[in-house]
Structure formats: structure tokens, C-alpha cells
Amino acid sequence: MTEPELKGPIKAVHFVHRAILKEGQDFQEVTSMLDPDDQQGATELNNRLAAFERILKTHEDSEDLTLFPPLEARFPDIADTYEFDHNRHRGHAAALSATLSDLVGAQGGRRKELVKRLGEQAILFNGFMTLHIDKENELLFPTYDEVFSAEEQQAHGKAAEGRVSQQEMAAAGAWMFQRLDIEDREGFLTEMRGMLPSEAFAGMTQGLMRAIPASDWEALVRRMPGLGSMASRAH
Numbered sequence: 551m552t553e554p555e556l557k558g559p560i561k562a563v564h565f566v567h568r569a570i571l572k573e574g575q576d577f578q579e580v581t582s583m584l585d586p587d588d589q590q591g592a593t594e595l596n597n598r599l600a601a602f603e604r605i606l607k608t609h610e611d612s613e614d615l616t617l618f619p620p621l622e623a624r625f626p627d628i629a630d631t632y633e634f635d636h637n638r639h640r641g642h643a644a645a646l647s648a649t650l651s652d653l654v655g656a657q658g659g660r661r662k663e664l665v666k667r668l669g670e671q672a673i674l675f676n677g678f679m680t681l682h683i684d685k686e687n688e689l690l691f692p693t694y695d696e697v698f699s700a701e702e703q704q705a706h707g708k709a710a711e712g713r714v715s716q717q718e719m720a721a722a723g724a725w726m727f728q729r730l731d732i733e734d735r736e737g738f739l740t741e742m743r744g745m746l747p748s749e750a751f752a753g754m755t756q757g758l759m760r761a762i763p764a765s766d767w768e769a770l771v772r773r774m775p776g777l778g779s780m781a782s783r784a785h
């Protein structure tokens with residue numbers, strides 16, 4: 551990964567961005583290989599997209615609430631194109647969802663047509679998402695990190711309280727963790743351990759432990775001494 555380094559709490563955004571990019575790429579690959587007669591595959595993709603849309607909404611709502619207002623206060627209009635992209639992403643996801651819903655109920659030759667459309671829509675969605683995230687990583691967030699101290703960044707995060715529920719945040723965290731490789735899982739937990747009070751970190755760890763296979767968790771505990779007792783203490 552080549553994202554510019556960030557110093558404040560904003561740096562945790564790189565992990566969720568990597569998970570979103572991975573899902574966009576994987577989604578595109580799976581749609582490109584979908585057999586038009588595979589009804590089960592179409593239903594699974596429909597569910598997978600619904601989960602992706604929910605997580606994306608949580609992430610983008612959080613950005614709209616916590617990061618963009620302080621940036622706009624300092625640099626008028628700087629976040630407009632990013633909010634514009636967020637709306638576009640919802641349009642792309644809605645188009646994919648409509649095609650998948652049609653596919654689930656379609657018969658015969660129409661299925662082939664819909665799978666072709668689905669593949670094209672997935673390429674567009676992934677392409678626009680990648681450009682958006684690259685711009686945030688390389689242009690917007692380095693500016694944010696330069697202008698606001700770690701304390702200010704932490705205070706901005708509170709603007710999401712009561713607007714994005716704890717449940718939504720936990721679901722987004724679990725979804726993200728499932729899509730990270732072991733280095734990024736370790737990196738994310740290391741950041742969070744430095745940022746959260748120990749009780750909150752233990753609670754979060756418990757949820758993340760349940761989100762991944764036991765063997766993956768064990769591999770992580772071997773790399774991070776103390777993590778095992780941290781997770782079990784939250785029982």
C-alpha cells in the first residue's frame with residue numbers, strides 16, 4: 551500500500567478503505583465469473599451487495615458527519631466533490647441491486663443479458679470507488695491530518711455519536727476485519743489499542759474475534775502477546 555502516512559486518529563481510515571477496495575475488486579471478479587444459470591450464486595451476490603451497501607453507508611455517513619464539516623470550515627467547498635461521489639456510489643449500488651433482483655427472478659436468455667449488465671455495472675462501481683478512495687487517501691486526508699491535531703481529530707469523531715449507532719459501527723468493524731490480511735488486522739488492533747480505553751478495546755476485540763475463523767484469530771494472538779487474555783476478559 552502506498553497511502554501517504556498520517557499521524558492522527560484519521561490514520562485508522564486506511565484500514566476500512568483497504569477493506570472496501572478489496573470487496574469492490576472481489577465483487578467485480580465474482581460477477582465476471584457468474585454463470586447465468588446459477589440461481590444460488592445470484593441470490594448470494596444480492597445478499598453480499600446488501601451488506602456492502604450497509605457498510606459503505608456507515609462509512610460514508612461517518613465521513614460526512616465527522617470529517618467534512620471541520621474541513622469545510624477551514625477550506626470552503628473542499629468536501630463537495632467527495633459528498634457528490636458518496637451520492638454517486640449509492641446510485642451505482644442501487645443499479646447493481648436492481649439488476650441482481652431482476653436476475654433472481656429471470657428465466658432463459660434474459661439471464662445472460664442481465665449477467666452481462668451486472669458485470670459492466672460492477673466494473674463501473676469498482677472504478678469510481680477506487681478513484682474516490684485514492685483521492686481521499688492521497689489528497690483529502692493528508693490535508694485534514696496536517697491541519698488538525700490528534701486531539702481535534704478525536705473531538706471531530708464525536709459528531710457521529712447518536713447519528714451512527716454503536717451497532718452499525720460494530721457491524722462495519724466486523725465486516726472490515728474479515729476482509730483484512732493478517733498484517734492489517736495486527737496494524738488495526740495496534741492502532742486501536744493505542745487509541746481506546748482498555749475496556750472499550752477489550753469489548754471491540756471480543757467482537758472482532760467472533761468475526762473471523764478461530765485459526766485466523768489464533769494466528770493473530772501468536773503475533774500479538776496479550777491479545778488472547780484481552781478478548782477473554784471481556785466475557
Ligand SMILES: [Fe+2]
Nearest residue numbers: 610613632686
Ligand atoms: Fe468517502
Ligand SMILES: [Fe+2]
Nearest residue numbers: 567613683686
Ligand atoms: Fe472513505
